[in-house]
Amino acid sequence: MSHWHHFRVWRGDSSEGDLVDYPVEVNEGEVVLDIIHRLQQTEANDLAVRWNCKAGKCGSCSVEINGKPRLACMTRMSTFADDEVVTVTPLRTFPVIRDLVTDVEFNYVKAREVPAFAPPEGVAPGEYRMQQIDVERSQEFRKCIECYLCQNTCHAVRDHEENKAAFSGPRYLMRIAELDMHPLDAADRKDSAQDDHGLGYCNITKCCTEVCPEHIKITDNALIPMKERVVDRKYDPIVWLGNKLFRR
Amino acid sequence: MSSTTDMGAGRAQIAARTLRTDRWWLPPLLNFAGLGAWVLYATVRAFMQNWYFVPEYNYLTPFYSPCVSNGCVEQAAHLGRFVPDVWFLPYALISLPFLLLFRLTCYYYRKAYYRAFWGSPPACAVAEPHGKYTGETRFPLILQNLHRYFYYAAALISILNTYDAVIAFIKSDGSFGLGLGNIIIVANVVLLWAYTASCHSCRSIIGGRLNHFSKHPLRYRAWGFVTKLNGKHMQLAWATLASLAITDAYIMCVSAGWISDLRIVG
Numbered sequence: 186m187s188h189w190h191h192f193r194v195w196r197g198d199s200s201e202g203d204l205v206d207y208p209v210e211v212n213e214g215e216v217v218l219d220i221i222h223r224l225q226q227t228e229a230n231d232l233a234v235r236w237n238c239k240a241g242k243c244g245s246c247s248v249e250i251n252g253k254p255r256l257a258c259m260t261r262m263s264t265f266a267d268d269e270v271v272t273v274t275p276l277r278t279f280p281v282i283r284d285l286v287t288d289v290e291f292n293y294v295k296a297r298e299v300p301a302f303a304p305p306e307g308v309a310p311g312e313y314r315m316q317q318i319d320v321e322r323s324q325e326f327r328k329c330i331e332c333y334l335c336q337n338t339c340h341a342v343r344d345h346e347e348n349k350a351a352f353s354g355p356r357y358l359m360r361i362a363e364l365d366m367h368p369l370d371a372a373d374r375k376d377s378a379q380d381d382h383g384l385g386y387c388n389i390t391k392c393c394t395e396v397c398p399e400h401i402k403i404t405d406n407a408l409i410p411m412k413e414r415v416v417d418r419k420y421d422p423i424v425w426l427g428n429k430l431f432r433r
Numbered sequence: 434m435s436s437t438t439d440m441g442a443g444r445a446q447i448a449a450r451t452l453r454t455d456r457w458w459l460p461p462l463l464n465f466a467g468l469g470a471w472v473l474y475a476t477v478r479a480f481m482q483n484w485y486f487v488p489e490y491n492y493l494t495p496f497y498s499p500c501v502s503n504g505c506v507e508q509a510a511h512l513g514r515f516v517p518d519v520w521f522l523p524y525a526l527i528s529l530p531f532l533l534l535f536r537l538t539c540y541y542y543r544k545a546y547y548r549a550f551w552g553s554p555p556a557c558a559v560a561e562p563h564g565k566y567t568g569e570t571r572f573p574l575i576l577q578n579l580h581r582y583f584y585y586a587a588a589l590i591s592i593l594n595t596y597d598a599v600i601a602f603i604k605s606d607g608s609f610g611l612g613l614g615n616i617i618i619v620a621n622v623v624l625l626w627a628y629t630a631s632c633h634s635c636r637s638i639i640g641g642r643l644n645h646f647s648k649h650p651l652r653y654r655a656w657g658f659v660t661k662l663n664g665k666h667m668q669l670a671w672a673t674l675a676s677l678a679i680t681d682a683y684i685m686c687v688s689a690g691w692i693s694d695l696r697i698v699g
Binding site for chain 2: 195197199201202203204249251252253254269270272274275277278279280281287288316318319322338340341342343344345346347348365366367368370383385386387388389390391392395396405409410412413414415416417419420421422
């Protein structure tokens, strides 16, 4: 069974743009990305949208639907009332290229700034041995599909462009936490998390966790534990006193 | 101006602060009302310096434990009386500031009041009203990192609360007694312990800081238990606010003679 729905889609580029109204047919079982594709096939042949797997695993179709950062392929049309206007815009934290496509290079830059896994000296690839319980905590973070919804919704950069230089965002602070918790990673990442990647900008308001399509508990399991590890290093007077007394 | 609505950075030119159509303003509003009401009540009670102890049943409200002012009833002063009795010093001067700071720096409450009181952000994907944001990178908010030390203090104070709950079973004549007040006080102490144990700092100290769980099986099990509790930290934070207020209000009512304690034994 199908019905007609009122869609508003942001059309434009970095110099100008506006929300454009489209009446569009919706069939049972469809998701927002299906409707975007129908618009491409019918009323808006030049509508730009980034997509790939249509299964919530590639992280390509991140947009904002009725103001909420979401994957277009995982947002069912049945979650909207028949008379509800559905507004689709590009991610509002990154520069727009055209229509629903944004330039997410910020995230690639931040990814490159995180030093890679550093095995201990004398342990060659192929000789890594770990217990399952030592790695299962950080396996949660490996579910990340790099959709950048968390990076997009974090107000530290969403509302403050000037913080992009100093703040790596939840996705890459989670990566740092993952490596810091790794049983075989020999690099020291605690000082760097705060000094180079802006861990202090996170005020743990949990929007990254709320929007994660993989339901990773980014704040509780990565960012707060990382903050606590930094506290161990930098703010613990007992550790500080020990370092002073024993010159460690 | 928020960068969300600023066209300068090459972002999509959308003037609206948010396009959310749900009631995103309701949770921060409820938090504002709930936390504001509790702080108001606690402030009034902390400085009231009256109706904090029921001598007959040894009920002492947690807002006055330990009672260390010269104005405290001797029977309620388990740690002695050494603080001047002046109106601007709460009778529980050595515990209330630490409990306040423990809650103020708590990771859950931070989320709640950053959103509800400071609008930073008011809700996800809703532009905040501030032109500048440095988070917890500098003074004073960098002091949020001291949370774990207030956690240590709160754990010690929970031991005192437990002592208060135990001796509340002994009436002033030395005999055993059980009333509704005891049940309320014990429930409050259980919730306080659960909230304290579910703290993110506790989770880190117990085992979160380890990279090799396999070498510390007992700490790993304890970490798993605290992790489960930690998942309920928000609920426990609100439950303890409620239980503290209920416990205090009940003891105030009994102490003032507005109601009599419902006695089960003795």
